[in-house]
Amino acid sequence: MRKIAVTGVKAVRRFAAASPTVAIIGELDAVRVPGHPGARPGTGAAHACGHHAQLGMLYGAAIGLNIPELSGPLAGSVAYFATPAEEFIDVARRLARREAGEIQFLSGKQEMIRLGAFDDIDMAMLVHTSSEEPAGRFIVGGTSNGHLVHNVRFIGRAAHAGGAPHDGINALQAASLAIMAINTQRETFEEKDVTRVHGILTKGGTSVNSVPAEVTYEGRVRGRDIAAVDKVVARVERCFKAGALAIGCDLEITTVPGYLPLRNEPGLDDVFVANARAIAGHGSVISQPYDETRGGSTDMGDLSQLIPAIHPYVTAAKGVAHGDDYQIVDYDLAVIQPARVLAATVIDLLGDGGRLAAEVRQRHRPAMTKAEYVRSQSERHRVVRYKGE
Ligand SMILES: [Zn+2]
Ligand SMILES: [Zn+2]
Known part of the structure; x- marks a missing residue:
């Protein structure tokens, strides 16, 4: 499926049944940082948040998982998502699109949730790059601000x-x-x-x-x-x-x-962590308390209110996030390793008749239903006029 929420894409590979379905997500967008060496002339758009690495991971995991040998041993399906407009910028332009009836919610995942793109998804994963030290570590846990x-x-x-x-x-x-x-x-x-x-x-x-x-x-x-x-x-x-x-x-x-705060699902983190350790070494994982917020926000937060979701980081960049010196320095660390971990996590979740996926799903308590989400987010959109006289 293409052009979901304007530029979003979804593809599903069915191994056996339609369910359970595990999603891997990559974000399509960039930030406006005109001083960045990779900035696009004119718009100033630059990959100063590393979302391009997520799309590399998405392709990498898909290449690994799309071999015919996996059709027999795996239950369920894997879904690949490229989601637009996570960086909540250019708000006036988005409001104009809303006014024109092209969208209702202003971020990619918000709108894709509303349109039902995640209705058949049982759990979702996204790995974001980070410039924290030391390089080559996966950071799991934590939360984000609403x-x-x-x-x-x-x-x-x-x-x-x-x-x-x-x-x-x-x-x-x-x-x-x-x-x-x-x-x-x-x-x-x-x-x-x-x-x-x-x-x-x-x-x-x-x-x-x-x-x-x-x-x-x-x-x-x-x-x-x-x-x-x-x-x-x-x-x-x-x-x-x-x-x-x-x-x-x-x-x-x-x-x-x-955005709503991120609720990383511990049961899904456990499967991811086991694979990160197997692929990148036992010392490759840093765990953060689940109530520790970095101050930023993500629309993975919205999705994580509805289904089990994780948003780990991989430390493979240098410089300041959203700054003009943020660069991916090692694409093996930033793309290949997380792609392998994501693919291996899908295999673990869907192997053995999908036992681990079922366990993750069973233990998860959603904070709200999709209908409640759409209603509450719709109600939060309002216009107030005031006369200063
Ligand atoms: Zn960002
Ligand atoms: Zn980002």
């Missing part, structure tokens, strides 16, 4: 910036005040929540000689769980209003459902 996305328009009035600034309503000043107000909240953030609030101005005005009449802000509120996110979201939205009120401009806050 988040919520803001796309905010401050709407003022244009006027000659030299001749009649008093006739204008300066949307940039309103946005500046809002950002300052957000910064005043930081001392209230609680360490246990691992709160992150960050944003960019995606439009700061139109021409320097005209009072900025429209300014847009794209931001995130992240936290350990959705309660922690929502607590800070309420304060941040007050800050947007404070900026609009001080300047007397109009405000439109679009709240977009971001």
Whole structure:
């Protein structure tokens, strides 16, 4: 299947029955880092998060698993997914696609869940690269932050910036005040929540000689769980209003459902870890507590609320993630080894009549059903308008 959630792809290899089906996922997208040596001219898109290595792993595992000899001994099926738009960027463009009816949820896996692409999947795995030291280790366990996305328009009035600034309503000043107000909240953030609030101005005005009449802000509120996110979201939205009120401009806050925290499934991790040790050596695995969050977010989090899922890392990159020096330095470590581990994990899960896959599935307690997920994420999408007068 192609063009799921615009550019997503799904392929299934059936060994025996349709179930159980184990999915291997690779993410299709990049980040905009124009200073990166591999950045695409024009867009600045660069593999500063290493997602290209995931697609290499996907191909590698598929080559290994697609040999005819595996048809007899394995039960069930394996599914290969290339999922788009995990990096939750260019929000205004995604909102325009939503407006045009092309998508409903704004990330690849979110939308693929909604469309039913994962309905026949029993469990899923994705290995992400990391630049942590030492190289050549698999990091399992841990969690990720949940988040919520803001796309905010401050709407003022244009006027000659030299001749009649008093006739204008300066949307940039309103946005500046809002950002300052957000910064005043930081001392209230609680360490246990691992709160992150960050944003960019995606439009700061139109021409320097005209009072900025429209300014847009794209931001995130992240936290350990959705309660922690929502607590800070309420304060941040007050800050947007404070900026609009001080300047007397109009405000439109679009709240977009971001990602849910990652729930790595210990039973699936165990099968992965056994294969990582067999292939890369006993000392190749680093385990993190399941409640330790790195601060970032992923839409594997959303999928992991519904089915058993794991999102281990492989330390095979150098530099700072999302920075201009993030590079895969060793493709054997970054692609070949994880591909072998993923393929071997599928073989273990589906061998012996699919006994291990059945055990993983049996022990898993989903946090919600797909219908509950779609409903709650749909409800989190809202538009609030406010008049600062
Ligand atoms: Zn990333
Ligand atoms: Zn990434």
